[in-house]
Amino acid sequence: MGPEGIGELLTRLRDTSGMTHQRIADGINDRDGRATVTGKEVSRYLREKRIPSSRVRGYLSDLFGVELAILDRAAAVSRQRRGEPSSKTRIVEQAPTRRLLAADAAEAAEFARFLAGTNSSAAVLEGLHADVTRLARHYVSQPLAGLYGEIRTLRRATFALLEGRQRPSDTAELYLLAGRLCGLSAHVCLDAGDYDSAAAQSRTAWACADLVGHNGLRAWTRAAQSLIAFWNGSLRQAADLARAGQEFTAAGSIGARLAGLEARALAVAGDRDGAAAALATAQRRRESAADEDDFPGIFSFPLAKQCAYAGTTHLAIGGRRHVQAAITSAETAVRLYRSAEDADRSVGDLFAAHLDMARGHMKAGNVDGTEAMIGFVLDARPETRSASIARRLGEISGELDAPEFRDSTPVSHLRARLKEAAMAPAGPAVGREQQR
Structure with a gap:
């Protein structure tokens, strides 16, 4: 008997598990977060009319409890049997999109x-x-x-x-x-x-x-753990983790990130002096960073993000001077992100900066400014809002319940929109597993 192809392997797994084709399709869709595979599509996989993509094979691996390498090997056997055309032929025949080329x-x-x-x-x-x-x-x-x-x-x-x-x-x-x-x-x-x-x-x-x-990844992981503690309500732990991360000497912007996280956690916890000192440390770390970050995106800490963190910190410290500083920091964050390349424009931080500006305007008595900033977030697709953004929206909704806003018709309308947004499922669908 020759090596097992993907159709034979999936047929055996189906028979062993007792699953119908539709149940297999449902299992794939649950993990993908999208209803893109049908029972008929699963039947095509078993008959090798189609070879499941690498993404689908990952879901099948999880569904059946089979090593991914086994599915990959079977798919390779099936492709060899079919004698699939070269990539050059496929390009001519299919006029591929970027998605197909990436696949x-x-x-x-x-x-x-x-x-x-x-x-x-x-x-x-x-x-x-x-x-x-x-x-x-x-x-x-x-x-x-x-x-x-x-x-x-x-x-x-x-x-x-x-x-x-x-x-x-x-x-x-x-x-x-x-x-x-x-x-x-x-x-x-x-x-x-x-x-x-x-x-x-x-x-x-x-x-x-x-x-x-690796000190760089150690420090970054402490920053991630600080974020988790912060959004889980453990403010002192968040500050301690951010401070612990600063013990690791690493190149790039991570020192500024950790100090910024410490400042934000301390401010929300009510330690105004500690927060102000940590803000100053973050600025010094930014200015003294000699090297660039070795990884981009989520592993870096651009100036725009630092300004977004500073805006939230100033708001939590409170007082007229800090409220104005919060608005200025958030405005700077928005300006920097809007001038960045599309791939570097953080949607979550843009939302956070707009909501900080909204709260700043609200504290300054500028209801129109509050409505305009919140509108930017509410007008976006719900699936682009993370759990932390949904929480911020809920907090602002609660603040607009204050007596001074109750007789305002625009605020009443805005409050209704906020409550509706806060009740919507936060964040994208990512299957069974699950801030900025």
């Missing part, structure tokens, strides 16, 4: 990992590094539903590689990549409001960073 590139990278088995190679490490770099950058600006499946698949593939044998230098690089992928997964959970899962992912990211002694 083909992902399959090629996956095949390189398959050729390496459970061992690493220079090509595999280079491909994984490129994929993680791309995902880290795109995470801040693109819909999460389009990235989550790939983050999860790459994380599992990296874990599988680490179960094999590598040269020590390759092993260290794989641990770093695994740590960054767990860090991305932690942010997925954070944006969805699943703080326990976020904490679990961050602990694995820390274990990877600590195992290889």
Whole structure:
């Protein structure tokens, strides 16, 4: 008997599990967060009329509890049997979109990992590094539903590689990549409001960073854990974690990020003097940073994000001077993000800065300014709003219940919109697993 193709493998898994084709399709859709696969499509997979994509194979691996490498190997066998046309022929026939080209590139990278088995190679490490770099950058600006499946698949593939044998230098690089992928997964959970899962992912990211002694990833993971604690309501723990992260000397902007997180947590906790001191530290760390960040996107801390954090901190400190400073910081954040490249424009931080401006205008008695800033967030698609943004909207709604606003017709209308938005599901659909 020859090697097993994908159709034969899926037929065997179907028969063993007792699942119908529709139940298999539902399982794929649950994990993808989108109803894109039907029972008929599953039947095509079993008859090898279509080969399931790398993304779908990742979901099937989870659904049936089978190693992804086994599904990948079966898919490769089926492709060889079918004698699929070369990529050049496909380009002529299909006039491919960027999405199709990216899918083909992902399959090629996956095949390189398959050729390496459970061992690493220079090509595999280079491909994984490129994929993680791309995902880290795109995470801040693109819909999460389009990235989550790939983050999860790459994380599992990296874990599988680490179960094999590598040269020590390759092993260290794989641990770093695994740590960054767990860090991305932690942010997925954070944006969805699943703080326990976020904490679990961050602990694995820390274990990877600590195992290889990488101070940059250690410091970044402490920052992520500080964020998780902050949005989970543990303000003192958030400040302590941010302070602990500053013990690790690392290049780039991470020092400014940690001090900014400490300042925000202390301010919300009511420690005005400590918050002001941490704000000053963040500014000094920004000015003294000699090198650029070694990873982009979610692993970096641009000036725009620092200004967004500072705006929230000034608001929490309170008082006329700090309220005005909050408005100025938030305006600067918005201006910097709007002038950035699309891939570097953080949707979550833009929302946060607009809501800080709204609260600043509200504290200054400028209702029109408040309505305009909140409108920017409310007019956006609900799936672009993370759990933290939904919480901010709810807090502003509560503040607009104050006696001085109750007789205002515009505020009454705005309050109704805010309450409706706060009740809507926050964040994108990312399947069963789940701030800025």
